[in-house]
Structures are given as structure tokens and as C-alpha cells.
Amino acid sequence: MTPHIHAGTQAVADERREPALIDLSEEWGFTFELLEETQAWRERSVHEILLRDSDHVDATAACQIRIPLELVSRYAPGAQVGDRLRMLLPFAVRPKSLLLNVGLAGADGSPASLVLKRDSAQIQAGYMSHVDGRPLEEQPLGGALWAGVSHYTSWAWREHYVGPERRARKLRWLGLGRGWRADALASYLNADLELGINARHVTEWLRQTEDARIALVEALQEGEDPESSSESILLAVPFMPIRPHGIADIDILVAEFCNAVDSMNPRARRFLAELGRRWHVIIDTVVPVDRPCTVKLSEQRPWRDAPSPYLRQEIEVGDATTTHVEIRASDHGIVLDRLRVDDFAGERVDVKVSDDARETADAIALYADASTSPGIVRVGLRARLRRGYWRPIWWLQLLITMAGATMLWLPGTFAHLVESLALLTFPLTLAGVVVLTRESTSLAERLLRRSRTLLMASIAALWAVALGRLLLHAEVGWAESAWAWVRDTISWMG
Numbered sequence: 001m002t003p004h005i006h007a008g009t010q011a012v013a014d015e016r017r018e019p020a021l022i023d024l025s026e027e028w029g030f031t032f033e034l035l036e037e038t039q040a041w042r043e044r045s046v047h048e049i050l051l052r053d054s055d056h057v058d059a060t061a062a063c064q065i066r067i068p069l070e071l072v073s074r075y076a077p078g079a080q081v082g083d084r085l086r087m088l089l090p091f092a093v094r095p096k097s098l099l100l101n102v103g104l105a106g107a108d109g110s111p112a113s114l115v116l117k118r119d120s121a122q123i124q125a126g127y128m129s130h131v132d133g134r135p136l137e138e139q140p141l142g143g144a145l146w147a148g149v150s151h152y153t154s155w156a157w158r159e160h161y162v163g164p165e166r167r168a169r170k171l172r173w174l175g176l177g178r179g180w181r182a183d184a185l186a187s188y189l190n191a192d193l194e195l196g197i198n199a200r201h202v203t204e205w206l207r208q209t210e211d212a213r214i215a216l217v218e219a220l221q222e223g224e225d226p227e228s229s230s231e232s233i234l235l236a237v238p239f240m241p242i243r244p245h246g247i248a249d250i251d252i253l254v255a256e257f258c259n260a261v262d263s264m265n266p267r268a269r270r271f272l273a274e275l276g277r278r279w280h281v282i283i284d285t286v287v288p289v290d291r292p293c294t295v296k297l298s299e300q301r302p303w304r305d306a307p308s309p310y311l312r313q314e315i316e317v318g319d320a321t322t323t324h325v326e327i328r329a330s331d332h333g334i335v336l337d338r339l340r341v342d343d344f345a346g347e348r349v350d351v352k353v354s355d356d357a358r359e360t361a362d363a364i365a366l367y368a369d370a371s372t373s374p375g376i377v378r379v380g381l382r383a384r385l386r387r388g389y390w391r392p393i394w395w396l397q398l399l400i401t402m403a404g405a406t407m408l409w410l411p412g413t414f415a416h417l418v419e420s421l422a423l424l425t426f427p428l429t430l431a432g433v434v435v436l437t438r439e440s441t442s443l444a445e446r447l448l449r450r451s452r453t454l455l456m457a458s459i460a461a462l463w464a465v466a467l468g469r470l471l472l473h474a475e476v477g478w479a480e481s482a483w484a485w486v487r488d489t490i491s492w493m494g
Helices: 028-036 069-075 117-132 140-151 154-174 180-192 199-220 247-262 266-275 387-409 417-436 442-473 477-493
Strands: 004-006 021-023 042-051 056-065 084-095 100-105 112-114 278-288 293-302 310-317 322-329 334-342 363-369 375-385
Touching (some): 056 310, 140 247, 180 199, 199 266, 278 293, 334 442, 387 442
Antiparallel strands (some): 112 278
């Protein structure tokens, strides 16, 4: 039977004994120490992004870790190298959106599960108090506000602000629609709380928190984010474990938030600002003590702004001794180029290389070493199709254009006008159908969408020109009857 060592117990060192199971999953202090210095235990971080379909990319993050025996021994005296350690592993940082198609692989087949976001929010609220240097009891609502800031997801807010923002953008040139955000926030809060909150209340709360919001933006130095739950704490209120029961409760919460931010140290402000934009993915898993092992997380991430060929992904760098990033496409007909690595203020970042850097048509790879400052960067590139995909469309577009010009040039008295129009229209239409229905991957469909739409419009325009010439000039009975009907209709309407 495998022996167990719980936090605070003593185990006798015996090289011949079976590896013990050490359970530190409830020791938040241990998790906090892991968050303090990630490079001390993350030896290598590998990020692979695969462009597979038109709307999502497959992302895999693999961390090679080694949990030091010295750190484990502080919480489990008597632990030895090779013991099995159950822990809450702060694995990655992700934007405030849902994880899709998540897959986990623990070290050497060990069990691994994702900590619920609600529980993760409680842990991050505790870490916020740890960084601030004051106990949870002295935080706003005993840390409930920080838990709400962490638990918040942006999709809940987007349901309420997308429509009003779009209408306000249309009215902005008239000088109208300036109060749309207060109205949207009131609707957002009332959807869950039903406290009768109106835009006047929201406007006053936003005014009171403005100085704190600016302080957080300056601390993070990533520019403003209207979806951040720390810059606008009203977004966090519906996600708090302790809900306000009246408008007066929110008044007190706003005052406590302002006082807390005003008295925070710079590091705590920065962490709170980041907590409103991203959340820590925490994994409950088992790893060997002081031995290298690998933990993997796979997911699907949205590829927005279709059919734009530009891909932008957030990558965490500097959190491990070396960080490896590889981006490639599943379709070998796709070329990747125009690589950019930016911070969130839009400035170019000098990503330092530890081993090598490679940029080919099929894949792009970056390697950042430990000297890179820890943080989030936005990696962007362009995906384009090889010429073999484009040539049929280009040539067909050129032929359609020439055929349309020829139709317009043919004189109305030409004896074989009908035959000529048919000869120009039907073969090109058939060729267009073949090109448009040619089987291609979902990724290629995204990149071809605009060109195919233009080709369909060109074919429709070719038919419009052909039918127009028939109605106006061709000597066929149905054309003359149709044209006479059009003339009679116009005359009647006049």
C-alpha cells in the first residue's frame, strides 16, 4: 500500500520505500509560492498553434516542470525525491473567455483535472490578498469582490453591450448616444440582481471609481480595456459569491474598492489589473517531486474577424526558463508570413532568442529565453494561399471581364448576336461553377471567401449584361415582348 504524507506530517527517509503520496492540494500557500517565481520550476514551455479550420485554431500548451524538493519539504517535512505530489498547478494564463474542447494530460499518465473556475477564483482572490500583504478579512467584502473580478467572463457582458454600442456608433456623428455604456451596465446588473438600478446610479459609480480605474490602467501599462472587470468593477458584481441586496450595498462596495486600490502597493495593483482581463488556469494533478515531467493542455481558440487572413493569439512568454512557440497550418497549400510580436500597447517587442528562430512557408517558430520579461504578448501573422489556389480564379475573372467587355462592344445590328452572347456566357458560367464547387479545406474556404464572392458577382454581372443586350437588341420574339412590357409598365407608372 502506498504511504501518504499530508501537509505538516513527518516521513522517515528510506531510499527503499515506495514513493509516498503527498497531498498539498488544499495548501494554498504552496500554490502561491509557485505563482511567485514560475521560472524556478518551469523548465520549458512549448506552445503549438495549428490552423485547421475557418473559425478556430487548435492550441496545445506543454510545460516541462520540476517541483523542487526544498519547496515541497517546507509543507511536507520528510518528502523525498520521486514521491508523488498532488497539487494545484497554476498552469497558464488565459483571456476572460470560455475554454473550448479542453484536453488534459498529466505527468506520465497521472490523473489531471481542471479546477472549476469558481474555485479558481477563490484561490486567485486569496493570492490577491497575499500580494497585497493584507488578510482577506481586510479586503473588500472579505475578498468576495476579487473572487468576482476573477470569476467574471466577458461573454456575459457582451450580450448587453454589443447592440447599444453599435447603435451609439451610428449616432456618434450626430453627437448622440454618449450614455450607452451606463444604460448597458444598468441592463447587465438588473439581469441578475433585479435591484432597480438605472443609468443615473451607474454614472455615479463610474465617476467614483474613475481614479482607481486610471491607477490600474497605468499599473498594467497595456492600455484601457472596456471589458476588464477590475477597471469596471460593476462587471464583477454578478459573479461575486456574496451578492449585494440593495443599491446601498453597491455604494459601500464601490467605496471599499476605491480605498483598497488607493492603499495597494504597485505589484498588487498590477496583479489586480491583470486579474480583470485574464484568469489563471489551475490544474489538480499529481507529479513526481524534484523530477522532470510534462503536463499538457489542449484547447480550441476562436479565430475572429473572418474572412480576414490575419491571425492574432495571446502567448505567455518569460514564465519558463525557455519558451517555444510554433505556429503551422494543417493545409500544406497555406503559406504563413508577416510575423509580428506586439505588446498590448501596440509596440513591437524584442523577443530574445535562446536556441534558434525559424520562419518558413509552412511553419513559424520562436524561442524566448529566461531573460525575456514575464508577460503576455500578441503574436500575429498572415495566412495566405499558394498560387495554385488562386490561378483558376484569377484567370476566370480575367476571361469574364473580357467577355463582358466584348458583349458591350458587339453592335446591336450584329447578325449572330444571340449565338455570340450564348457562346460567351455559358462556357464561362460552367467554368465558374466548377471553380466554386471545387473541394477545399475549411481553412482554404476562409481565405478564398472574398475571391469566390467576387467571382459569383462577376458571373451574375455577365448574365445581366447578356440579358440586357438580348432585351435591347436581339431579334427574338420573347425579348421584344418583354421589352414592350417594360416600356408599357414605365409609361403607365409615369
